[in-house]
Amino acid sequence: MSFNVLIVDDSAAMRSVIKRVIQLSGFKIDKGLEAENGREALEVLGTQWVDVIISDINMPEMNGLEMLSELKQNSLYAEIPIIIISTEGSEERIKEALALGARGFIQKPFLPEELRAKLYEIIGVNYDGQYGEDQEDSSELDF
């Protein structure tokens, strides 16, 4: 079973890393969608079905918390699981993100295993237990 993921981060390099971690973790991506900020993410959501959103907070135009707030108010999007991956990790900020509907909060810098575990927790039914087509099972993801 494959799924559509929307990765929201103003760093193209970070979007690429997150996408690679998901793929190496054995989650099959149907569409790997990307947005540079919350505003772009809302535009993508208007045209594509998305199963899970992975978003940064500190972004231009519309930050991740503002995007969460918008999504929470829209019944079409309110149930999409969202994982925040951010440098901002104060206790207050984490509470704020979770109160706005985020299902998980990962602090940068993060290990690939942290994202894999959070994805498994949230969309575990899609996890096929393999680490890429040509790789043996391993407790660590090999970059």
Added chain:
Amino acid sequence: MANTERIKKILLNSIFEVFEKTFFVFLESSEKECTDYRWFSAIRFFGDIDGDLKVYFTKGIVDLMVTNMLNLEHGDVNDKLREDCVKEATNIICGDFLRQMDSAKVFDLSLPSFESFDPALDNDDQPNRLAVILGANEGTVKVVLTYRKGF
């Protein structure tokens, strides 16, 4: 431990952690000042304590960061990728440092800038300024923390 020493220790921890986890670069502390920084990135933070973090990079270290982070060949590195990685490094170091200093405090961060290095901008006369230099075989990084009001 004096406050300045504590701040320096936490700052170094953050830098090591970010470079190892995000860029797979293993730095060592250095006492040697470098003269060939190519770029720098700056980020401001606001909260109970206001300040900024500037990070200076040589070309060698940035190219290593890009190739490692994105699993690229050396020839695939371009200026857009360099800027992206430099800004992301500065952003993550600042966030990690502030969280390690006091996770109960909330800080707002600016978006990181990216500029060519100008030695005239590296003013070491400012109060509450703390600088650390780190290196790997491929190049050098210098991180300068300046803050108003004490931690």
